[in-house]
Amino acid sequence: MADVSMRATARASAETSRVLAAFRPRLIGISVLAVLAALAILFYGNPAPVGSRGYWIIAESRMVSVGTILIVAFCHGVGTVVFHAVTNNRILTPSILGFDALYRVIQTALVFFFGAGAVAATDGLFKVVVQSVLMVAFAALLYGWLFSGTHTSLHVLLLVGVVMGMGFASLSTFMQRLLTPSDFDILTARLFGNISVSNVTYLPWGGLVCVVVGVVLWRRRHVLDVVALGRETAISLGVGYRREVLIALTLVAVLISVSTSLVGPMTFLGFVVALLTYQIVGSSEHSRTLPMAVAVGASTLLIAYFILRHVFYAAGLINVIIELVGGLVFLVYLLRKGLR
Amino acid sequence: MITVSNLTKRYGSVHALGPIDLEIPRGGVTALIGPNGAGKSTMLTIIGRLLSGDSGRVEVGDLDVVTSDSRELAKKLAILRQENHFVARLTVRQLVGLGRFPHSQGRMHPHDVDAVDMALEFLDLVHLQDRFLDELSGGQRQRAYVAMVLAQETDYVLLDEPLNNLDMRHAVAMMRQLRRAADELGRTIVVVVHDVNFAAAYADLVVAMVDGRIAHVGSPHEVITPHVLTEVFGTPVDVIQHREHPVAVYYQ
Numbered sequence: 166m167a168d169v170s171m172r173a174t175a176r177a178s179a180e181t182s183r184v185l186a187a188f189r190p191r192l193i194g195i196s197v198l199a200v201l202a203a204l205a206i207l208f209y210g211n212p213a214p215v216g217s218r219g220y221w222i223i224a225e226s227r228m229v230s231v232g233t234i235l236i237v238a239f240c241h242g243v244g245t246v247v248f249h250a251v252t253n254n255r256i257l258t259p260s261i262l263g264f265d266a267l268y269r270v271i272q273t274a275l276v277f278f279f280g281a282g283a284v285a286a287t288d289g290l291f292k293v294v295v296q297s298v299l300m301v302a303f304a305a306l307l308y309g310w311l312f313s314g315t316h317t318s319l320h321v322l323l324l325v326g327v328v329m330g331m332g333f334a335s336l337s338t339f340m341q342r343l344l345t346p347s348d349f350d351i352l353t354a355r356l357f358g359n360i361s362v363s364n365v366t367y368l369p370w371g372g373l374v375c376v377v378v379g380v381v382l383w384r385r386r387h388v389l390d391v392v393a394l395g396r397e398t399a400i401s402l403g404v405g406y407r408r409e410v411l412i413a414l415t416l417v418a419v420l421i422s423v424s425t426s427l428v429g430p431m432t433f434l435g436f437v438v439a440l441l442t443y444q445i446v447g448s449s450e451h452s453r454t455l456p457m458a459v460a461v462g463a464s465t466l467l468i469a470y471f472i473l474r475h476v477f478y479a480a481g482l483i484n485v486i487i488e489l490v491g492g493l494v495f496l497v498y499l500l501r502k503g504l505r
Numbered sequence: 506m507i508t509v510s511n512l513t514k515r516y517g518s519v520h521a522l523g524p525i526d527l528e529i530p531r532g533g534v535t536a537l538i539g540p541n542g543a544g545k546s547t548m549l550t551i552i553g554r555l556l557s558g559d560s561g562r563v564e565v566g567d568l569d570v571v572t573s574d575s576r577e578l579a580k581k582l583a584i585l586r587q588e589n590h591f592v593a594r595l596t597v598r599q600l601v602g603l604g605r606f607p608h609s610q611g612r613m614h615p616h617d618v619d620a621v622d623m624a625l626e627f628l629d630l631v632h633l634q635d636r637f638l639d640e641l642s643g644g645q646r647q648r649a650y651v652a653m654v655l656a657q658e659t660d661y662v663l664l665d666e667p668l669n670n671l672d673m674r675h676a677v678a679m680m681r682q683l684r685r686a687a688d689e690l691g692r693t694i695v696v697v698v699h700d701v702n703f704a705a706a707y708a709d710l711v712v713a714m715v716d717g718r719i720a721h722v723g724s725p726h727e728v729i730t731p732h733v734l735t736e737v738f739g740t741p742v743d744v745i746q747h748r749e750h751p752v753a754v755y756y757q
Binding site: 249250253254255386387388390391393394395396397398400401402403404405443447448449450 | 553554555575576577578579580582583584585586589590591592593594595596599603604606607610611612637654657
């Protein structure tokens with residue numbers, strides 16, 4: 166009897182160390198996959214003759230797509246993993262705080278008040294910045310308000326986020342009802358996330374924000390490990406829990422707003438990336454999950470983009486398909502694991 | 506020494522605690538006993554700075570738990586609540602390693618690794634150290650949390666019902682290990698226990714609470730008596746002598 170349990174223990178230890186030791190090769194393998202997919206997107210099936218001016222113009226425009234994908238993957242992968250750590254769950258994604266709905270309401274209000282022409286006329290870095298600032302300000306206000314009260318509960322925060330999201334959504338629907346069909350048509354095209362709508366001028370700024378937020382989160386990776394143990398254990402270990410959660414949620418808001426401003430809402434991408442990351446890494450230390458989330462996010466999105474664009478010629482559909490697959494995975498996960 | 510002076514706490518209009526004045530000496534095992542709702546856990550949580558009192562002061566060592574730097578406090582005082590649910594997937598060793606956070610801030614030095622090894626050995630977890638927590642039984646998991654708290658190397662360790670959900674064998678083993686932590690490692694252990702007989706058998710000091718106030722403080726022989734227990738728990742309690750410890754009998 167004792168012998169059996171000893172052997173089971175030994176097997177478990179071997180299994181654990183195998184999983185933990187496999188981290189580095191897996192990270193490298195997945196990153197190589199991402200690089201290959203990026204190269205394939207850049208150079209596969211370029212119609213212009215190699216080395217000509219047209220060839221490089223096409224490659225350059227593809228470069229914008231790759232850059233956008235990297236930023237989006239980073240924002241959603243890292244954002245969701247950090248969000249999971251501070252909210253102590255693995256099901257909710259940052260969009261539950263009403264980000265998608267806020268984006269929709271901003272876009273709809275623009276068309277509603279200024280007409281469809283305004284949407285095209287105001288496109289530019291300034292609009293992206295304003296949008297991001299609005300979203301982060303909304304999140305910071307919400308968190309700040311909820312965390313300053315006496316009954317501070319993360320669940321209340323999430324619930325308020327959900328309700329606000331619903332409020333924004335019905336506000337958008339109301340305004341959309343009153344639009345002319347042609348305005349509505351233009352607006353609808355805006356509201357589906359689309360990697361191809363991204364603009365080259367935004368990319369350096371988006372990348373810069375990602376780098377800064379990434380560095381800050383990486384320096385806090387051990388603190389995040391402690392915060393993930395819950396409020397009471399974190400305080401007992403000397404971590405200012407409330408402050409750390411506020412910082413983390415605000416940074417998540419920054420990441421998600423950057424991505425949403427670039428390509429529009431993506432509800433399930435973060436969920437799928439985080440789920441894959443946890444499966445691949447095995448344990449929950451952020452020194453492992455954060456880099457893995459970036460690698461997994463980048464390779465998933467790059468491969469999907471390559472296949473849809475160069476194999477099926479359906480690049481515009483990529484978000485729809487990601488949301489479809491992601492939503493299915495989400496449902497299956499919920500049904501299998503239950504609400505834990 | 507833990508000094509509680511004039512501490513009160515209300516939940517809305519419900520009077521939960523106080524005013525309480527209490528001194529818990531350094532070293533040894535102190536047990537908090539009392540009926541449900543007497544304020545044992547509330548007081549322990551306030552001492553452990555997880556909850557703030559409405560008035561009064563709490564000092565642990567020389568540090569005021571409200572105003573002191575949280576990180577400095579975490580090197581002196583550790584608290585473990587009874588419910589520890591989190592979704593993070595960690596091995597026993599990783600969890601115990603996080604107990605070193607106040608000292609290492611995540612960068613483990615050889616000295617930190619030694620402390621983790623010591624805590625694992627102390628709670629007999631070495632053969633389980635690479636298992637994930639979700640693969641363990643309730644008793645093993647409880648031991649892992651206690652190992653984390655011991656690895657923190659604090660002078661004062663507060664435990665809220667560490668015997669919850671443990672069977673006889675594991676409950677006895679847990680109390681023995683806490684007793685050893687006090688005797689061999691010089692820690693000051695404060696536990697909330699429901700079973701007064703564990704307090705009688707293992708504690709140096711027993712604090713009995715009723716209705717948010719301290720009713721009796723003393724050695725097990727002074728507090729575990731028919732008179733005191735009948736008054737504190739509001740049900741007839743008989744006390745018999747078993748070896749050198751008093752044993753409360755209250756089943757009929």
